[in-house]
Amino acid sequence: MITIYFTDNSLTFAPEDYTPSAGETVLTESEVTSANLDNLFENCNTIVVPTADCRGAYSRFAARFAFVEAAGGVVTDELDRVLMIFRRNRWDLPKGHIDSGEDALSAAKREIEEETGVSGLKFVSELNNTLHAYNVYGRWELKRTYWFAFTTIQTATTAQSEEDIEAAVWCSDDEIDRNLEKSYPTIIEVMYEYRRTSKNTLG
Numbered sequence: 791m792i793t794i795y796f797t798d799n800s801l802t803f804a805p806e807d808y809t810p811s812a813g814e815t816v817l818t819e820s821e822v823t824s825a826n827l828d829n830l831f832e833n834c835n836t837i838v839v840p841t842a843d844c845r846g847a848y849s850r851f852a853a854r855f856a857f858v859e860a861a862g863g864v865v866t867d868e869l870d871r872v873l874m875i876f877r878r879n880r881w882d883l884p885k886g887h888i889d890s891g892e893d894a895l896s897a898a899k900r901e902i903e904e905e906t907g908v909s910g911l912k913f914v915s916e917l918n919n920t921l922h923a924y925n926v927y928g929r930w931e932l933k934r935t936y937w938f939a940f941t942t943i944q945t946a947t948t949a950q951s952e953e954d955i956e957a958a959v960w961c962s963d964d965e966i967d968r969n970l971e972k973s974y975p976t977i978i979e980v981m982y983e984y985r986r987t988s989k990n991t992l993g
Contacts (some may be wrong), residue, residue, distance in 0.1 A: 791804045791805070792845065792848045793922045794871055794923050795920065795923070795974070796860070796923050797924070798835065798974070798975060799830075799831040799835045800836050801830070801851075802836075803839050803841055803851075804841070804844065805842075805844065806840050806841060806842050808838060813835070813836060814836045814837070815836065816839075816840065817837055817841065817926070819839055819847050819850070822837070822851060827854070827925075828925070834845060835911050852916070853964075855923060855931055857914075857932050858887060858931055858932070858986055859887055859888045860886055860887050860888060860897070860933055860934070860935040860936070861884045861885060861886070861895070861901065861936045861937070861938070862884055862885020862937055862938075863885070863937060863938045864883060864940070864981070865902060865908060865911065865940045865942060865943075867940075867942060867945050867960055868943055869960075870968055871960040872961050872981075873902075873959070874959055874969055875905060875908055875957065876955070877953070877955045878921045878954055880972060881972055881973045881979055882974065883937075883972065883977055883980060884901055884902040885898070885905075885935055886900075886904040887904065895913065895936075898936065898938045902940070905949070905953060905955055906940070906948070906950070906955075907946065907947050907948030907958065908944060908945065909944055910944040910945055911914065911940040911942050913939075913940055914939040914941055915938070915987065916937075916939075917937035917980060917984055918937055918945065918980065918983045919935060919936050921934055921935065922935065926944075930945070935976070937980050939953070939984060939988065947960075
């Protein structure tokens with residue numbers, strides 16, 4: 791399955807034999823057109839498109855967007871706290887666009903350092919990728935974000951106010967759970983993946 795998030799809504803290309811859950815709206819590929827992108831979620835929050843070719847259907851849909859790439863990370867300290875940022879009334883993880891000629895891992899490290907002031911990052915593992923679509927002044931963009939897990943022993947933070955970041959905070963498990971209630975579905979997905987794999991990768 792391939793899921794694209796539209797802020798708090800989602801569009802998933804699923805196998806033909808997928809059984810929809812309560813609250814999911816099933817559409818055909820032909821019903822998900824460039825003409826109705828602005829109206830897709832007027833009457834629903836979660837759309838599923840069953841198809842015999844998930845990747846092909848996704849590629850045809852994605853061709854309507856300007857494609858951009860970003861990278862970010864889940865950073866933990868020696869107390870297993872996670873570094874989160876607060877921006878535009880939502881809790882988030884540090885991330886940003888990949889510069890020309892830059893690889894995703896280097897971009898993730900740079901963006902984390904720029905947005906939070908935290909350095910000394912040690913790579914742990916690759917996490918999942920997320921897809922997020924948004925309308926920028928009449929142009930639809932589709933952003934793929936590559937996520938990585940890092941550790942550090944340097945915990946001093948400086949929030950990057952130029953990027954509207956109000957705080958960069960080390961959070962315990964309980965604090966993370968509370969913060970995720972005021973976050974984005976993409977961040978919830980990343981934290982789920984991190985927690986699912988961290989026992990194996992971090993020992």
